[in-house]
Amino acid sequence: MSTTYQALVQESANEPLVLKALPTPSTPTPFGTALVQPLYSNLASYTRSLANGTYTRPVCYPLVPGHSCVGRIESVGADATRLKPGDIVWVDSLVTARDDPDTQFLLGFFGGAGPAAQKLMADAWPQGCFAEKVAVPLENCFVLPKRWFEAKAKGGAGYSVKDMAALSFILVGFAGLVDAGVGAGTTVIVAPATGKFSGGAVLAALALGAKVVAASRSQEKLEVLRQFPGARERLSTVRLGGDVDEDAKKLLEATGNKGAHVFMDVSPQLTFLPSHFPAALKALRRNAQVILEGGLNADVSFNYLDAMVRNLTVKGKFMYEREHVDKCIEMIDNGNLVLGESVGLTVSGVYGLDEVVDAVESKEGNEWWGSDVLVAPNGQA
Structure with missing residues (x-):
């Protein structure tokens, strides 16, 4: 040796x-x-x-x-x-x-x-x-x-063995969604939704059975997500324009005007609060959860009375636990979660x-x- x-x-x-x-x-x-x-x-x-x-x-x-x-x-x-x-x-x-x-x-x-x-x-x-x-x-x-x-x-x-390298960015969003109880009958907003980790969150939410609203400033990048299993039936996309009220209106409409159960923020490393954050908060229903999984280095604000009246829960989620990895592997083994070229992981x-x-x-x-x-x-x- x-x-x-x-x-x-x-x-x-x-x-x-x-x-x-x-x-x-x-x-x-x-x-x-x-x-x-x-x-x-x-x-x-x-x-x-x-x-x-x-x-x-x-x-x-x-x-x-x-x-x-x-x-x-x-x-x-x-x-x-x-x-x-x-x-x-x-x-x-x-x-x-x-x-x-x-x-x-x-x-x-x-x-x-x-x-x-x-x-x-x-x-x-x-x-x-x-x-x-x-x-x-x-x-x-x-x-x-x-x-x-x-x-x-x-x-x-x-x-192929190389397909499994993607687990490193699938698991982060997967864990937050599982902890939030996401499954069939729930609606999730993921924003922004076209990066490695955020795209993985969209793929995982669809695999868990949820309706997903994926938001981004790029319609071209949003179109890539339509190849995900379940996207045809349960994925809506929203192109963000930067106006909080207009974007909130579009997000709410994409939920069927009922509001989302979960908003997962996967913002990149920024030193300011991006406009999609307050827009997504406006598109949540009562008892909704906000899951923080991005890289923002900025203060986040929300209306105290609004959060109280709607019973909103705000939770940070860093990485995942062992049980999340085990569950993810089981879902791949059962065919619920699909990786590889068929979902764009080239x-x-x-x-x-x-x-x-x-x-x-x-x-x-x-x-x-x-x-x-x-x-x-x-x-x-």
Whole structure:
């Protein structure tokens, strides 16, 4: 066995991302740990800032980026009872301290909200998935059924392994919707609705049986969502114009003038409150829920009396829990939730570790639904 493996590393803040040889982890694999060979990981939109040394999120250095992946188990600790070498798994990026459920960080991406989370990242799980090997907690590995990757003619689901890289942005919206009780008979507004995470929320809401109102400033990007299963029967789209009252009127009409049960906000990183937010609030019915899942760094205001009279609930939702991942996998296995090219999750490029820095200059991960760009640290599977 080779004594080293290749990984993309940023040694410190303001330094570029470089390919380095790192020492192969010692054997046997420690208790509570899985050693994974990453197969496909998303080349996310933040990768350019890593490549040119301008990344600003709190992380611990040296940093190996790559927040999640589909991978193959190489070895596991002696306490593993289900995971075994050779399993294809989805590696979850949300790492939680075993002695404190309130201490969390995102693998290879975000060091968490305080010193305890940053210590966990630095001392226990310092590396992300842009590497030929990564050590992760056992509980962050979810086995994907073998039949998913078998041909439909042989009774399989006909997926490719790379299709499952999309789980990293499907699950975020899925968890918020499940917690809000979204299902058949409910109406959900998703705004804006044409990005990676927001498009995933639309796909998930339709899979859960809801009527969905997808809103965006781009009608062209909204049209892409019409290929989703259930869209023909239960998807309405609203092109936002920026006038709060006019947009509220259009959103309300799209709900059948009854108002939505849930508004999921998936705003990008902005320092101001976008006009779709107050517009969507006006299009909610009594007892509705507002789920905050975006990246706004701005104050949000609403009318106190209006919120009280309509019994509105406002809830932030960060990432997801293990039960959400299990439920999502079950829904894919049952055919309720469909991934892959049939829902627009195409792959426009796959790059090896030695190609990533050059690739981000021209093909950085796109912010919109589809045309995904992937990193294959161990070559294409």
